[in-house]
Amino acid sequence: MSGPKPSTDGISDALRADLAMVLPEIPCGGGTAIEAMAGPLAEALSKAKAPVIAGLGTMSIEAVIRAVELMRDVRGRVLPWPLTAGTSRGPMSVTQTATLGHVFASDLVIWVGCTGADGPIAEAISSHQLRAALAPPTLEAVLGLRAALATNPRAEPIGNWKRVAVVLAPGCDERVVSQWHRLAAHVQQSVRVAVIQLPDIPSRRNIRGACEVITMLTSLSCDAGGVDFADGTPRPCPDVATLLSLNAIDLLIDTTPSPIEGLLPPARHVRLNPSALMAVPSAARVMRFDGVMLRLADDPDSAPPDPAAMLFSAVRKRLGGAP
Amino acid sequence: MTRSLRIAGGRVYDPANNIDGRVGDVLIADGKVVASLPVGTKPETIDATGCIVMPGAIDMHCHIGSQAVNYARALQTTQRDANAAARPEWFADGGASSSGIVPTPEQAGMAYAALGYTTAMEAAVGPIDAGFAHLQLEQTPNLDTGLLLLLANHELLVELLDRNDRAGAAAVVQHLLYMTGAYGIKVVNPAGLAAWRNDPAHHHVKTIDDRITGTSVTPRLILDLLTQTADDLKLPHATHVHGNRLGEPGNYRTLIETLEAMEGRRVHVAHLQFYGYGATPKGRFSSAAAELCAFLAGREDVSADVGMVMFGPAVNITADTPLEQSLWRQTGTASRPAVFSENDLEAGCGVMPSRYSRRNPIHSLQWAIGLELALHTGDLRRLALTIDQPNGGSFLNFPRIIALLMNKAVRDEELARAHPYATKQSRLKSITRELTLGEIALMTRVAPARILGLKQKGHLGAGADGDVTVYADLTSDPERMFSAPRQVVKGGRVVAKDGRAGDAVTGTRYRARVEPSERGEKLLRDWFGRRGGYGLQHLGLTAGERARLQSIG
Numbered sequence: 001m002s003g004p005k006p007s008t009d010g011i012s013d014a015l016r017a018d019l020a021m022v023l024p025e026i027p028c029g030g031g032t033a034i035e036a037m038a039g040p041l042a043e044a045l046s047k048a049k050a051p052v053i054a055g056l057g058t059m060s061i062e063a064v065i066r067a068v069e070l071m072r073d074v075r076g077r078v079l080p081w082p083l084t085a086g087t088s089r090g091p092m093s094v095t096q097t098a099t100l101g102h103v104f105a106s107d108l109v110i111w112v113g114c115t116g117a118d119g120p121i122a123e124a125i126s127s128h129q130l131r132a133a134l135a136p137p138t139l140e141a142v143l144g145l146r147a148a149l150a151t152n153p154r155a156e157p158i159g160n161w162k163r164v165a166v167v168l169a170p171g172c173d174e175r176v177v178s179q180w181h182r183l184a185a186h187v188q189q190s191v192r193v194a195v196i197q198l199p200d201i202p203s204r205r206n207i208r209g210a211c212e213v214i215t216m217l218t219s220l221s222c223d224a225g226g227v228d229f230a231d232g233t234p235r236p237c238p239d240v241a242t243l244l245s246l247n248a249i250d251l252l253i254d255t256t257p258s259p260i261e262g263l264l265p266p267a268r269h270v271r272l273n274p275s276a277l278m279a280v281p282s283a284a285r286v287m288r289f290d291g292v293m294l295r296l297a298d299d300p301d302s303a304p305p306d307p308a309a310m311l312f313s314a315v316r317k318r319l320g321g322a323p
Numbered sequence: 324m325t326r327s328l329r330i331a332g333g334r335v336y337d338p339a340n341n342i343d344g345r346v347g348d349v350l351i352a353d354g355k356v357v358a359s360l361p362v363g364t365k366p367e368t369i370d371a372t373g374c375i376v377m378p379g380a381i382d383m384h385c386h387i388g389s390q391a392v393n394y395a396r397a398l399q400t401t402q403r404d405a406n407a408a409a410r411p412e413w414f415a416d417g418g419a420s421s422s423g424i425v426p427t428p429e430q431a432g433m434a435y436a437a438l439g440y441t442t443a444m445e446a447a448v449g450p451i452d453a454g455f456a457h458l459q460l461e462q463t464p465n466l467d468t469g470l471l472l473l474l475a476n477h478e479l480l481v482e483l484l485d486r487n488d489r490a491g492a493a494a495v496v497q498h499l500l501y502m503t504g505a506y507g508i509k510v511v512n513p514a515g516l517a518a519w520r521n522d523p524a525h526h527h528v529k530t531i532d533d534r535i536t537g538t539s540v541t542p543r544l545i546l547d548l549l550t551q552t553a554d555d556l557k558l559p560h561a562t563h564v565h566g567n568r569l570g571e572p573g574n575y576r577t578l579i580e581t582l583e584a585m586e587g588r589r590v591h592v593a594h595l596q597f598y599g600y601g602a603t604p605k606g607r608f609s610s611a612a613a614e615l616c617a618f619l620a621g622r623e624d625v626s627a628d629v630g631m632v633m634f635g636p637a638v639n640i641t642a643d644t645p646l647e648q649s650l651w652r653q654t655g656t657a658s659r660p661a662v663f664s665e666n667d668l669e670a671g672c673g674v675m676p677s678r679y680s681r682r683n684p685i686h687s688l689q690w691a692i693g694l695e696l697a698l699h700t701g702d703l704r705r706l707a708l709t710i711d712q713p714n715g716g717s718f719l720n721f722p723r724i725i726a727l728l729m730n731k732a733v734r735d736e737e738l739a740r741a742h743p744y745a746t747k748q749s750r751l752k753s754i755t756r757e758l759t760l761g762e763i764a765l766m767t768r769v770a771p772a773r774i775l776g777l778k779q780k781g782h783l784g785a786g787a788d789g790d791v792t793v794y795a796d797l798t799s800d801p802e803r804m805f806s807a808p809r810q811v812v813k814g815g816r817v818v819a820k821d822g823r824a825g826d827a828v829t830g831t832r833y834r835a836r837v838e839p840s841e842r843g844e845k846l847l848r849d850w851f852g853r854r855g856g857y858g859l860q861h862l863g864l865t866a867g868e869r870a871r872l873q874s875i876g
Contacts, residue, residue: 014858061458094651094661099451101667101856105478161523183665188648192523194665212393216459219427220398285454291390291664293454294861303866 011280012298019294020120021100022286024202029276030307038311041253042318043078048251050230051076054240055256056214057207060284060296063212064206070117070312073228073321076251079226081203081209082240082260092177098165098194099290101294102174104128105208106165106194110157112180113137113169114198121198121289133157136180139173142179153190154306164193170200199289203257205274209287253309277308282307327352327364328815330791333398336764337378339772339782343761351789354814358785369810369817371793377764377781379441379790379813380721382582384628384772384796386640387714388445388459388468389433390452393711394674395619395638395859397424424636424717432464433824435834438721439792441830442780444709446468446563446643449670450477452502453863457832464827465818467780467788469506469834471563472499473642475545476516478668479850491846493552498843500556502863504834504872506775507560508549509593512543513640515567515673519645521744522572526645528567531581542567550588550752558835559776559876561589563625566598569646573602575611579618587624591774594630594711596693605834608688610749612695620701626774628709629766631724632686633716635740637677640714647673651818654708663744665857670833679716684744691738691749697728698754703765715732721767726802728758733802760798774876777833789815836874 011026019026045051053071057080103109109116112135116126126132135141147259147271148232150156158164166180167299177197184193199207211222218234225239243249244262254260255272263269278284281297284306288294297303330349335342350357360366363832386392426434435443443463446454447472460468466837472478474496475520483492496508512528514535518525522536543653546564548618553562566581568574578598579647582590601611619625641647650710651661679686693715700706702844708725712718727734731754738751746752772781779788791812799806807822815827862871 006409015860018858018861092660094663096663098665099667099856101451101669101854102665104856105854106670108525162524163520185648185651185661188523188663190524191522192665212455215393215397216462217429219396219399219425219430223397233673235482250325287455288857290856291455292451292667295865296858299544301865 005039005202015298017120019280019286019296021124021200022294023205023287024260026280027173027275029282030282030304034039034276034307034311035314038314038318041270041311041313044251044268044316045074046319048074048076048248048268051251051253052058052240052243052249053077054079054082054260055254055274056080056210057205058255059206059210059277060259060282060286060306061213062284062306063207063277063312064210065217065307066312066316068149068214068217068322070316073316073319075225075229075298076231076245077228077230077237078214079240080207080214080222082256092181094181094185096181096188096193096195097290098196098287100124102194103165103167103196106163107131107161108133108157108160108164110135110164110166112166112176114167114170118198119201120170122167125165137169137176139176139179141171142176142183146179146183146186149187158187158191158193162189163207164191166193166195168195168197170198172197190229196290198230206286208289209285209293212287212291279304279307282306325352325361325364326815327360327366328789328812329360329366329368330371330376330793330812331368333374333793334796335376335758335783337783338765338767340784340873342578342672343871349791351791351810351812351815354789355783355784356581356787356789369793373796374809375760375794375796375804377439377792377794378539378768378781378787379792379811380439380767381442381707381771381775381780382435382440382709382712382718383444383707384446384630384709385443385718385774386446386714387443387712388463388470389448389456390524391447391458391640391672391674392425394429394672395640398660398662398674398676399425399638411458415756424713425638426520428462429464430457432466432830434719436465436811436818437822437824438719439794439811441465441790441806441811441813442467442777443693444468446776447473447511448503448505449473449642449666449672450499450503451667451669451860452861453505454861457504457601457868459863460832463830464825465813465830467831467833469832470871471507471509472503473509473670474499474549475510475513476520476670478517478854479537479846480545480548481517481540481757483536483846484540484544486792489548491842493555494547494840494843495550495846496552496843497556497837498840498847500835500837501541501839504705504864505559506833506835506867508553508562510546510549510562510564510566511670512565512567512569513545513647514540515542515643515645530577531567536664542581542597546581546585550585550590551821556835556837557876558837560774561591563591565643566592569597569643572600572606572608574598574600575615577614582618582622582625583603592627594709594714595627595675595696595714596630596632596689599692599696608685608748610688610692610695612692613699613750616696616699619705626705626707626770627709628771629693629696630709632679632717633690633710633723634679634686634690634721635716637679637716638713639673639675639677641673642670646674647675650674668854680863681741682740688748690741690872691745694734695749695751695754697766698756703762704770706766707771707774709765722802722805725763725805729763729801733758832872832876834869834872836876
């Protein structure tokens with residue numbers, strides 16, 4: 001079988017291009033610094049009553065699984081991100097989305113508050129489909145279009161096409177996002193409209209993967225912020241800002257890109273640099289914003305293990321849990 | 324040292340070996356059933372005196388590990404009423420974390436084991452989701468598992484069939500099965516999703532000869548390709564078909580037309596109940612269970628699973644997105660959060676929490692048809708009991724379904740509580756048959772093992788897997804009996820006692836023994852270059868991951 005050709009640094013250009021849609025840079029973490037963290041981390045966790053790990057979105061899927069297992073053992077909390085991961089109002093009434101391959105095959109792309117030049121994902125979309133329309137990221141725009149389609153199913157710019165992709169800018173108002181999904185759902189019988197929202201790659205990274213893993217392991221969505229194992233049973237818990245305001249953290253394991261502030265002594269802040277937690281190549285995976293899993297190596301079978309997964313396994317072992 | 328177990332003195336139901344309630348011992352050494360234990364071994368003993376002993380049960384069509392299942396888990400976070408269906412005490416953690424009827428992999432493994440199930444097949448995974456599905460199945464304890472790969476609407480296959488390159492299409496099927504570590508081929512609404520993708524205004528596939536707009540490809544062509552390829556590759560399991568027009572009045576004729584067109588090639592019909600619909604003169608639903616069963620009786624090459632529905636919460640999970648969109652529009656959109664996703668031109672995905680109500684005439688009729696199908700079927704080696712977890716409700720309903728099949732009084736009582744439309748439009752009330760324990764063993768053990776081609780499952784002969792369920796003999800109360808097996812043994816180890824899961828064991832994941840196809844890989848690489856949303860290297864499993872699966876076939 002012929003695989004992708006590696007470039008000089010051991011990573012193929014194809015892999016680099018795929019990972020650019022998830023990671024702001026190619027990480028090369030691991031090494032002794034991470035291994036040396038196992039002892040202090042285990043000791044800190046053994047003394048903590050309300051530990052929190054925040055920033056799981058900076059780690060691989062394999063590492064998130066190990067982190068959730070560890071925090072379940074020590075009855076702590078897991079937060080994919082300091083801020084709420086999804087909408088703060090709970091799930092949307094309908095989600096009408098697609099993976100990137102479907103978007104590439106659309107007849108028309110409607111850019112909402114962004115353009116085809118806004119980062120690697122937008123550039124990939126526009127390299128497949130140049131036929132485009134622009135729409136402002138406002139409620140008026142989407143509600144106006146929905147009303148127009150209700151009276152005339154062939155209303156422009158959607159009505160004359162068979163497959164349309166709506167691409168929303170990062171940070172778009174949740175109400176606008178929700179209304180585009182509703183519009184898409186209501187016209188499905190005549191136009192296949194799919195809605196995606198571009199992620200802010202530097203801040204989101206593997207947030208989709210972290211949320212999917214947490215849901216897989218707990219049956220809970222991360223809409224509220226994260227999951228709390230304090231009484232042995234996973235329950236939704238609020239985001240880190242709320243937990244800080246409640247003084248509900250005595251140990252914060254912080255893997256976010258920018259250190260979290262506002263923790264009051266004697267609570268302890270353990271900072272793990274996210275660039276050290278992931279390595280390419282490694283035998284691990286991340287999930288793109290659309291749910292597609294991507295490997296962190298051209299040849300995962302011969303790649304070294306994921307550093308953060310190793311770290312959390314080592315900590316768990318030290319604490320007497322399953323390795 | 325040989326680890327051995329003697330399950331002593333139970334009344335054994337092993338229909339595959341013509342044993343129907345004979346008192347005897349079941350011996351297990353090193354995880355396998357043996358005729359006699361090696362000399363000098365000192366087995367652990369389970370005293371099964373006065374108990375019923377059967378092979379471990381198999382759920383051959385369920386949704387327990389895919390991206391769609393994870394959407395369902397997230398959606399049910401807000402569907403707290405779904406708790407009503409779950410039996411929290413069956414979950415290892417006390418159940419409080421069970422927020423609905425779609426459990427985590429760990430909960431699923433524990434709860435299935437507590438019910439006496441030791442094998443389950445994830446019934447619908449698109450190629451793009453195979454990696455995530457395997458991750459979930461890997462996290463599922465106590466169950467041997469596998470996954471069926473969605474292939475009936477893949478754009479590349481449609482393209483190759485349209486170019487009349489059938490050999491190329493077969494090579495792509497082969498290579499996708501290999502790459503994804505799949506156990507078999509799943510068909511969902513063949514050509515229907517592709518038609519919808521190409522021309523949403525004219526998408527509805529009504530017959531197996533309707534064409535996908537702009538192509539010469541029909542459901543018949545796709546089914547021909549997939550059933551023939553399954554036979555050519557000697558896949559252990561027949562092509563697993565969810566056909567066109569699922570859930571529509573009169574659709575049993577479409578199913579019969581589909582099966583007749585397969586000209587004797589192996590086909591398994593998924594969740595038959597959803598095809599058991601006749602039509603009244605006014606176009607409303609009626610039961611066609613008897614007609615379907617009469618047709619299937621003469622077709623040795625066709626198997627099916629029931630796809631029962633039970634009153635209470637459910638979650639619709641399907642790759643048949645046109646169907647799911649239609650349900651979403653019909654059933655009131657505001658109160659039902661739903662997720663629809665288009666997956667890289669290969670398959671669809673729709674997820675929506677739901678509820679089957681006794682007060683609903685159609686739901687009541689669906690419930691009755693599921694029972695009718697089992698009760699009208701003579702050869703229960705070809706009809707497996709399933710609930711299409713969680714489409715027809717939770718798998719935790721299996722004991723109740725068994726009680727309904729074994730006891731007419733229980734059935735009549737439930738029918739009386741259901742909407743009268745079920746009595747009017749089905750023949751359930753007139754059916755006096757009550758299934759025996761041996762027949763239940765056929766539907767829950769022999770049939771699914773035989774249909775899946777798992778020769779080491781579904782029986783207790785020498786060489787079978789050491790998967791055994793021991794029930795208290797409560798035949799007068801089958802629901803209680805099947806709700807809480809005394810002991811459940813997986814690979815020779817006890818994993819549940821008295822309806823509670825205990826020590827978990829790691830299950831085996833199966834894949835079909837399929838070799839890679841050089842031509843298939845080349846065609847896929849080319850298609851990924853033109854149309855794919857990600858690099859082919861990310862698809863499915865690596866060689867190392869594949870090596871951890873057990874090949875069957």
